[in-house]
Amino acid sequence: MRRIPAVLAVSALAALTLAGCSSSGSASPDGCTRPASDGAAADLVTVSGDTDSAPEVDAYTPLKAKSTTFADIETGTGAAITEDGQLVVLDLTIVNGTDGETLFQTAYDGSNAQVVPLSDWTGAVPGLGDALECATEGSRVVAVIAPDDIDAGAASTIGLAEGDSAVAVVDVRKVYLPRADGRDQFVEGRGLPTVVRAADGTPGIMIPDAAPPNEVVVQVLKKGDGEVVTGDDPVRVHYTGVTWAEKEVFDSSWGKEPVSLTVEGVVEGFGQALEGQTVGSQILVVIPPEAGYGDQAQGSIPANSTLVFVIDILGIDAAPAQ
Numbered sequence: 001m002r003r004i005p006a007v008l009a010v011s012a013l014a015a016l017t018l019a020g021c022s023s024s025g026s027a028s029p030d031g032c033t034r035p036a037s038d039g040a041a042a043d044l045v046t047v048s049g050d051t052d053s054a055p056e057v058d059a060y061t062p063l064k065a066k067s068t069t070f071a072d073i074e075t076g077t078g079a080a081i082t083e084d085g086q087l088v089v090l091d092l093t094i095v096n097g098t099d100g101e102t103l104f105q106t107a108y109d110g111s112n113a114q115v116v117p118l119s120d121w122t123g124a125v126p127g128l129g130d131a132l133e134c135a136t137e138g139s140r141v142v143a144v145i146a147p148d149d150i151d152a153g154a155a156s157t158i159g160l161a162e163g164d165s166a167v168a169v170v171d172v173r174k175v176y177l178p179r180a181d182g183r184d185q186f187v188e189g190r191g192l193p194t195v196v197r198a199a200d201g202t203p204g205i206m207i208p209d210a211a212p213p214n215e216v217v218v219q220v221l222k223k224g225d226g227e228v229v230t231g232d233d234p235v236r237v238h239y240t241g242v243t244w245a246e247k248e249v250f251d252s253s254w255g256k257e258p259v260s261l262t263v264e265g266v267v268e269g270f271g272q273a274l275e276g277q278t279v280g281s282q283i284l285v286v287i288p289p290e291a292g293y294g295d296q297a298q299g300s301i302p303a304n305s306t307l308v309f310v311i312d313i314l315g316i317d318a319a320p321a322q
Helices: 118-124 129-131 152-158 268-274
Strands: 045-048 057-060 070-075 088-094 101-105 140-144 166-175 194-197 203-206 215-223 233-242 246-254 259-261 283-287 307-316
Touching: 045 140, 057 088, 057 166, 088 118, 118 129, 118 283, 129 166, 203 233, 203 307, 268 283, 268 307
Parallel strands: none
Antiparallel strands: 045 057, 070 140, 088 101, 088 166, 140 166, 194 203, 215 283, 233 246, 233 259, 233 307, 283 307
16 A cells, blocks of 8 residues: 555544636746646536635535546646655645545645655545646645545545545645756866766766865856755755765765755855755855864765765755744
């Protein structure tokens, strides 16, 4: 059975409602083309209420769907969902298509704290994959989910009977980039590492046969146009780290979930490279021992190592609750 996200582990008690219009194919700011929807089933659902709070959903019942359809109620202007593994923050209401009862609802508390890969949601409700393809941050989407597009374990957990369709209203609160998407920058790289990228964005770092610099060196390889890293809030990144002398990767987040970190919670040179940069940027930083781990060995990193990192800045996290 697919893993059910923690947000679906318990069902909500409150009853609510929602209203939709059929969507037509459109391009997001990321150039991702939002598929057109049939919308026929969504026309049987009315969604009302401000997008900052839980919606009110009024469905024509009993609503039976042979296939999943969706419609966009509001279209946001932020980053688009382009990959199943992309980190997102969603608010979600699920209503039983048979009797209109609200079965599940997220907190709608505005915290933006529930950051999970989209796959955590689509594993439980596979129909959300098509409904949210190329949906943008700030959007509200209504989907009528066919029984075959809901994981049986997830359906049972929230009280949806076998064969029941569901109505889902999704508010896309935040979308993190899957990789740096900024503009390529000209860099003077004489005597510095060279960076190449795989198709999925994973960087490769080639260290020159030269002495490393004695001071922190920061180069912007891609310049994003998103939020600025101020150090006040955690930042979500992908990174790869290499030691200059050994020319070997000692750590990388690629192939795993992006990492949330603070400017103060990393070595001095890493934090220095992040502060003032923008979301969507890719940064190369060379860190001498004095701004790294100094004369202390750290795991597989020898003492007195010069470190090289390539950092993709994917988004700014919500500030921790006080």
